[in-house]
Amino acid sequence: MILGQVRDMDVSQYKELFVTESQEYLATLNEQLLELENDPDNLELVTEIFRAAHTLKGMSATMGYDQLTGLAHEMENVLDQLRSGERKATPEIMDMLFSCLDTLGAMVEDIARDEPGSIDASQLVSALRTLRKPVPAVAPEADTAAHTPGGKRGTEEASEASLTAKEGTAAQRGEGELELDDELKRKYGAIPGVRILSLRVELDDACVLKSVRVFMIFKKLAQLGEVIASRPPMKDLEEEKFGYSFEVMIATRELPANIRKTLLSISEVKEANVEIVQEATAKEKEAKAPEKATEKAPISVAKKMQSVRVNISRLDKLMNRVGELVINRTRVSEIASGLETPELRAALDQTARLIEELQDEVMKTRMVPVEQIFNRFPRMVRDLAREQGKEIDFVVEGKEIELDRTILDEISDSLMHMLRNAVDHGIKTPEERKKRGKPPRGTVRLAAYRDRNYVAIEVEDDGEGINCDDVFTQAVKEGLISEQEVGQLSKSDLLRIISMPGFSTSAEVSGVSGRGVGMDVVRNKTEKLGGYVILESEPLKGTKITLRLPLALAIVQALMVEVAGEVYAVPMGTVRETSVVVPEDIRTVQNQEVIFLREETIPLLRLDQLLGCGHVLNGTQSFPVVINEVGPKLVALGVHSLIGQQEIVIGTLDEFLKGIEGFAGATILGTGRVALILDVPSLVSGMKKVGGRRR
Amino acid sequence: MAPTVLVVDDALFMRMMIKDILTKDGLVVVGEAENGLEAVEKYAELKPDLVTMDIVMPEMDGIEAVRKIIKANPDAKILMCSAMGQQPLVVEALEAGAKDFIVKPFQPAKVIEAARKALRDEG
Structure with missing residues (x-):
C-alpha cells in the first residue's frame, strides 16, 4: 500500500x-x-x-x-x-x-x-x-472511487483515489496541446511588455495532495502574471483529475527563466518547461528580482525540558537502591552515635538530609494520577449495565490524586472486582429499584482522595446493601463460624466474614447478595500493599468499600517500639498519637480492657500478651501506648517502651511466614537486626480473639 | 547559524518525529507547542525561522494560529502538516499565509525539501 x-x-x-x-x-x-x-x-x-x-x-x-x-x-x-x-x-x-x-x-x-x-x-x-x-454520486464515474470532489472537507476519497486510480483516463487528459484562441492572443498582445508563456509543470510522483499543490502553483503564478488557461481545465485540476503534469498559459511581464525558477522553488515541482507562445510587443521591463534577504533573528533558546518517559523497571531499581541507602544511613548513624565526633555527626546529618531529598524525588517520579486506571472503568460499568439492562450513573471523583505506580497497578484488579460487584449485585434493574421506592437509575461512585499519608479509594453504590444476618447465616452454613459465634458478631464483622477464604464462592452460588465475590482477594492484596479495607453497608441503602492505601511502597515512616526486648515497627499511617497509661486508667468494659483518653474509650491491646511474650507488664507500672486509628476504630497498643520514629524499608515475609496474621512484613534495622512490622488493621479486625469480646 | 524551528502538533509522537527529521538535517528545534494558542505564544517568544504547524489541534487549530502569527509577523515561514484529505484546510492555511505544506505520513526528504524551500523563500 x-x-x-x-x-x-x-x-x-x-x-x-x-x-x-x-x-x-x-x-x-x-x-x-x-x-x-x-x-x-x-x-x-x-x-x-x-x-x-x-x-x-x-x-x-x-x-x-x-x-x-x-x-x-x-x-x-x-x-x-x-x-x-x-x-x-x-x-x-x-x-x-x-x-x-x-x-x-x-x-x-x-x-x-x-x-x-x-x-x-x-x-x-x-x-x-x-x-x-x-452519498448521491456527484460525478458519473461512480464505479471508481474518484467521484468525490477533492475539495470536499473531511472526505479523503479524492486523494486516495488519485493514488490508486491515477493511471486512469484522467491522466491522459494532460496530454495534447493547449490551444489559445486568437482573441485572447490579441488582447494580451496589445499590452506592452506582456508575453504569453505556456508552462508545462510536472509534479513529483510522490505528491499526494495534488490539488493543494496546484493551488500553490496558481497562487505563485498569480503574483507573476495572469493565468489565462489550463489543461486540464481548472475544475479537473482542483478535483485532482489529472496525472502528475498539467499545462498553464500565463500572460506575464516576467522572463521565462524567472517563471521557471519560481515554479521549481515550489516543493514537489519536479520539472517546469516554459515555452514562449507570444513574445512581448514592447520593450521588456526589468524583471523584478525580489531578492529580499531573509531576515533572521538568530535566537538560540535552550530547549526547555518537558518530560522524559522512563521505563518503570528503572524506577523500581532506583527505588531499591534508595531503600538500601536508607538502611545504610541508619546503620552508619548508629555506629556514629557511639562516637563523640561532632564533625562526623554534622556530615551525617547532611547526608541524611540529602538521602531524604533523593528519596522524596524518587518517590515523586513514581507517582501517577489514579486517572490512569480510573479511565478504564466508565466503559466497563457502561458495558455491564447495558448487558444487564440496568441504568447506572457512574461518578468518578479525584482522578488527579496520585499514587505510586506499582500500587496503582496492583489495585487495578481489586477496583474492577469491587465495581463489578456494585453493578452485578448492588444495583438492581430499574423495575426492581422502583419497587423498592428508589429512583430507577442507580449511582455507582468511584472516588479517590488524600487522607494524610494514605490515599483512600472508595467504591460506593446506592443499591441493595448487604444484609448482615444473611451473611452470618451463610457463613454458619459453610462451617466458617459456629452458631454461638453469630450471637456475638456485629456489623463491624461483616468484612472479616465476607473476606474469609471460601466464603465468596459459596455466596455466589446461593445468591446471598454476592458481595463476597473476590473480597478475600481484594483484602489480601490491599493489606499486602500496606493498606486496609473498610466495608460499610446498609441494607437497601447501599454499600461503600474503601481501600486505604499508602502513598508509596517500600519505604514508610514507622514508630519503633520495644516489647519484651524485641523491636517492632508500627507504620505511622495509622498512628494517631502516643500516650502513657497508668494502671488506674485502665477499665474493663464487657471483658475488654479499655483506656479513657479525652472522653474517648479506647480498647487496649497489650502487645506482650498478643505476641505471646507473657505478662511482662505488671499491674502497677505505667506503660506507653500507641493510639492507632483504623477507619472509625481506635485501638491503643500497649508496649514496653517507645524507641522513636524512623524510616523503614518494608521487606516482604517469605511464603513460610506470610500467613501469620498481624504482621505486614519485616525490616532490617540499622543494627542489622530484623524487626517485624505490625499490621495494625489486621490486629484490630482480629481484636475479638484477644481478651474476650468487645461490646 | 542554523535555522531555528518551532514544531507544533498535538501529538508528542509527531513532534518527536518531525524534530528528528529536521534535526538530522541541521535545523535546530527551539520549541514545541501542543496547540494553536501555544504556537502563537511560542512564536512571539522564540521568533523561529520556521514553524511546522499541524492543522487539527485542540484549543486553537493550525489555520487560526497561522492567521494570528502572520498578522503579527507577515514574514513568518510556516509549513502546514496535513493529513490526507485535508485539501480545503490546507488551501485555507495557504491563503492565510502559510508557505507550504507537508503530508502525513511524512517522508523525511519531502519534509526537508519543504523546510529548505520555505526558508529560502523570499515571499
Missing part, C-alpha cells in the same frame, strides 16, 4: 512512543465517547472525538500501520457524519464506535508485542462502511 510506507526512514525507534501515545488517545476517546453517549447532541464533543481519531490515524499512517490507519479512517468518517449532523449518535452507532476503540486498542497491543496484523477488522470496517450513508 502506498500510504502506509514511510520511505527512507526507520520508524522502529518510535514504536514505544507510538504505543504509549496511542493508548493515551484511545483512553481519551473512550472517555469522550462515554460522555457523548450521555450528551449525544454535544457537537463540540464530537469535534474533539473526531480530532483524537484523526490524530491517531495520522500517527498510524506515519508508522506504516495500515490496518490501524484504515480502521481509524473509517471511524473518522462516521464521526464526520456526526459532526456534520448527517447522523445522530444512536446507541447502535455508539456500540460500533466503542467496538472500533476496542479493536484499535487490540491492534496497538499487537504492535506493542511486535505481532501486528493478527486482528481481522474487515467485518467492522465493512459495517462502518455500510453505516456511511451512500
Whole structure:
C-alpha cells in the first residue's frame, strides 16, 4: 500500500512512543465517547472525538500501520457524519464506535508485542462502511472511487483515489496541446511588455495532495502574471483529475527563466518547461528580482525540558537502591552515635538530609494520577449495565490524586472486582429499584482522595446493601463460624466474614447478595500493599468499600517500639498519637480492657500478651501506648517502651511466614537486626480473639 | 547559524518525529507547542525561522494560529502538516499565509525539501 510506507526512514525507534501515545488517545476517546453517549447532541464533543481519531490515524499512517490507519479512517468518517449532523449518535452507532476503540486498542497491543496484523477488522470496517450513508454520486464515474470532489472537507476519497486510480483516463487528459484562441492572443498582445508563456509543470510522483499543490502553483503564478488557461481545465485540476503534469498559459511581464525558477522553488515541482507562445510587443521591463534577504533573528533558546518517559523497571531499581541507602544511613548513624565526633555527626546529618531529598524525588517520579486506571472503568460499568439492562450513573471523583505506580497497578484488579460487584449485585434493574421506592437509575461512585499519608479509594453504590444476618447465616452454613459465634458478631464483622477464604464462592452460588465475590482477594492484596479495607453497608441503602492505601511502597515512616526486648515497627499511617497509661486508667468494659483518653474509650491491646511474650507488664507500672486509628476504630497498643520514629524499608515475609496474621512484613534495622512490622488493621479486625469480646 | 524551528502538533509522537527529521538535517528545534494558542505564544517568544504547524489541534487549530502569527509577523515561514484529505484546510492555511505544506505520513526528504524551500523563500 502506498500510504502506509514511510520511505527512507526507520520508524522502529518510535514504536514505544507510538504505543504509549496511542493508548493515551484511545483512553481519551473512550472517555469522550462515554460522555457523548450521555450528551449525544454535544457537537463540540464530537469535534474533539473526531480530532483524537484523526490524530491517531495520522500517527498510524506515519508508522506504516495500515490496518490501524484504515480502521481509524473509517471511524473518522462516521464521526464526520456526526459532526456534520448527517447522523445522530444512536446507541447502535455508539456500540460500533466503542467496538472500533476496542479493536484499535487490540491492534496497538499487537504492535506493542511486535505481532501486528493478527486482528481481522474487515467485518467492522465493512459495517462502518455500510453505516456511511451512500452519498448521491456527484460525478458519473461512480464505479471508481474518484467521484468525490477533492475539495470536499473531511472526505479523503479524492486523494486516495488519485493514488490508486491515477493511471486512469484522467491522466491522459494532460496530454495534447493547449490551444489559445486568437482573441485572447490579441488582447494580451496589445499590452506592452506582456508575453504569453505556456508552462508545462510536472509534479513529483510522490505528491499526494495534488490539488493543494496546484493551488500553490496558481497562487505563485498569480503574483507573476495572469493565468489565462489550463489543461486540464481548472475544475479537473482542483478535483485532482489529472496525472502528475498539467499545462498553464500565463500572460506575464516576467522572463521565462524567472517563471521557471519560481515554479521549481515550489516543493514537489519536479520539472517546469516554459515555452514562449507570444513574445512581448514592447520593450521588456526589468524583471523584478525580489531578492529580499531573509531576515533572521538568530535566537538560540535552550530547549526547555518537558518530560522524559522512563521505563518503570528503572524506577523500581532506583527505588531499591534508595531503600538500601536508607538502611545504610541508619546503620552508619548508629555506629556514629557511639562516637563523640561532632564533625562526623554534622556530615551525617547532611547526608541524611540529602538521602531524604533523593528519596522524596524518587518517590515523586513514581507517582501517577489514579486517572490512569480510573479511565478504564466508565466503559466497563457502561458495558455491564447495558448487558444487564440496568441504568447506572457512574461518578468518578479525584482522578488527579496520585499514587505510586506499582500500587496503582496492583489495585487495578481489586477496583474492577469491587465495581463489578456494585453493578452485578448492588444495583438492581430499574423495575426492581422502583419497587423498592428508589429512583430507577442507580449511582455507582468511584472516588479517590488524600487522607494524610494514605490515599483512600472508595467504591460506593446506592443499591441493595448487604444484609448482615444473611451473611452470618451463610457463613454458619459453610462451617466458617459456629452458631454461638453469630450471637456475638456485629456489623463491624461483616468484612472479616465476607473476606474469609471460601466464603465468596459459596455466596455466589446461593445468591446471598454476592458481595463476597473476590473480597478475600481484594483484602489480601490491599493489606499486602500496606493498606486496609473498610466495608460499610446498609441494607437497601447501599454499600461503600474503601481501600486505604499508602502513598508509596517500600519505604514508610514507622514508630519503633520495644516489647519484651524485641523491636517492632508500627507504620505511622495509622498512628494517631502516643500516650502513657497508668494502671488506674485502665477499665474493663464487657471483658475488654479499655483506656479513657479525652472522653474517648479506647480498647487496649497489650502487645506482650498478643505476641505471646507473657505478662511482662505488671499491674502497677505505667506503660506507653500507641493510639492507632483504623477507619472509625481506635485501638491503643500497649508496649514496653517507645524507641522513636524512623524510616523503614518494608521487606516482604517469605511464603513460610506470610500467613501469620498481624504482621505486614519485616525490616532490617540499622543494627542489622530484623524487626517485624505490625499490621495494625489486621490486629484490630482480629481484636475479638484477644481478651474476650468487645461490646 | 542554523535555522531555528518551532514544531507544533498535538501529538508528542509527531513532534518527536518531525524534530528528528529536521534535526538530522541541521535545523535546530527551539520549541514545541501542543496547540494553536501555544504556537502563537511560542512564536512571539522564540521568533523561529520556521514553524511546522499541524492543522487539527485542540484549543486553537493550525489555520487560526497561522492567521494570528502572520498578522503579527507577515514574514513568518510556516509549513502546514496535513493529513490526507485535508485539501480545503490546507488551501485555507495557504491563503492565510502559510508557505507550504507537508503530508502525513511524512517522508523525511519531502519534509526537508519543504523546510529548505520555505526558508529560502523570499515571499
